[in-house]
Amino acid sequence: MKKYENRLRDLRQDKDMTQAEVAEKFFMQPTQYRRYENGDSDLPLELAKKFALYYDVSIDYLAKLKDIRK
DSSP states (O other): OOOTTHHHHHHHHTTTHHHHHHHHTSOOOHHHHHHHTTTTSSSOOHHHHHHHHTOOOOOOHHSSSSOOOO
């Protein structure tokens, strides 16, 4: 699941949050979140589910399988 990186960044910016703020919200180090957002690390499915719920989007949208958020 490497296609989510731009979507994560866009969704985070839509909420006017920094990478550090999102990392704190999800109980992870900012460097790990940065790796997910940049596509340097694979995003685990369970974490993808949490991001999708938090940002109120589908996992398909997050993974760029669909362009519709829901």
